[in-house]
Amino acid sequence: DSGVTQTPKHLITATGQRVTLRCSPRSGDLSVYWYQQSLDQGLQFLIQYYNGEERAKGNILERFSAQQFPDLHSELNLSSLELGDSALYFCASSPSSYNSPLHFGNGTRLTVT
Amino acid sequence: AQTVTQSQPEMSVQEAETVTLSCTYDTSESDYYLFWYKQPPSRQMILVIRQEAYKQQNATENRFSVNFQKAAKSFSLKISDSQLGDAAMYFCAYRTNSGNTPLVFGKGTRLSVIA
Numbered sequence: 703d704s705g706v707t708q709t710p711k712h713l714i715t716a717t718g719q720r721v722t723l724r725c726s727p728r729s730g731d732l733s734v735y736w737y738q739q740s741l742d743q744g745l746q747f748l749i750q751y752y753n754g755e756e757r758a759k760g761n762i763l764e765r766f767s768a769q770q771f772p773d774l775h776s777e778l779n780l781s782s783l784e785l786g787d788s789a790l791y792f793c794a795s796s797p798s799s800y801n802s803p804l805h806f807g808n809g810t811r812l813t814v815t
Numbered sequence: 816a817q818t819v820t821q822s823q824p825e826m827s828v829q830e831a832e833t834v835t836l837s838c839t840y841d842t843s844e845s846d847y848y849l850f851w852y853k854q855p856p857s858r859q860m861i862l863v864i865r866q867e868a869y870k871q872q873n874a875t876e877n878r879f880s881v882n883f884q885k886a887a888k889s890f891s892l893k894i895s896d897s898q899l900g901d902a903a904m905y906f907c908a909y910r911t912n913s914g915n916t917p918l919v920f921g922k923g924t925r926l927s928v929i930a
Contacts, residue, residue: 704859735917743862744922746908757919790858794918804918805848806860 705729708793708807716815720781722812725731727795733757734776735804736768737792745792751776780812788814817842820910828897829929835882836892836924837919838907846912849883851882854904854923863905866890868912894926902928 705728715721727734738747747760751794762768765783770776780787790811794804818841840849851863866874866883873881878898882891884896894901904925908918 745918745920747917747919750917757818760917792860794860803862803865805862806852808857808859812860 704805705805706793706795706805708810710810712811714813715783715786717783719783723778723791725776725793725807726804731795731797733796734770735794736778737795739790785814788812817909817919818920819905819907822923824864827927828930830897832897833895834897836891836905838921840888840909843849844911848910850908851892852906852908861889898930899928902926
């Protein structure tokens with residue numbers, strides 16, 4: 703168990719809808735990262751937060767947004783969903799130290815129909 | 816921008832044998848970290864091993880070891896005495912030493928273990 707909690711595990715929704723994915727980092731970790739993994743693909747970095755502030759942005763669509771709350775949990779909001787947004791969305795966390803690896807949650811499987 | 820390349824989409828190995836997965840990366844940084852992650856069918860991302868670029872000694876974790884060639888920007892993973900449970904996708908990843916930067920992943924190598 704990595705200590706990173708993601709909810710829900712599975713999500714099925716229709717095109718055009720909006721969903722929110724939630725992540726609770728490991729105790730003590732200040733950084734949260736979101737990654738997208740499409741079918742049989744590598745992990746694409748979406749966005750990173752550190753102690754409530756956005757730190758880095760990757761290939762995140764304008765329809766997607768995220769935030770990190772004072773209690774350090776994070777939410778990824780996906781709107782105007784398209785079929786191509788179907789993927790596994792991972793949250794990862796790390797401490798403030800730069801040489802620590804990322805610890806991943808079990809992911810949220812999003813299916814857009 | 817940093818990139819990570821895994822040139823072997825699929826590999827297979829006989830149980831109890833040794834297999835090496837390749838990874839190369841491109842960076843202009845001199846201080847960074849490299850990782851191998853395993854993703855079994857459960858889709859969890861599990862850290863296998865990590866290497867600090869400033870350390871010349873290759874990292875080892877039980878049956879897993881790396882061959883880190885900094886000048887060649889190569890970071891291969893060797894799995895010894897392969898077991899059925901080693902069957903998974905393996906991702907090579909890179910991270911700069913510039914403070915809380917994200918991991919950059921390769922596209923992965925799917926490893927099959929044959930009984």
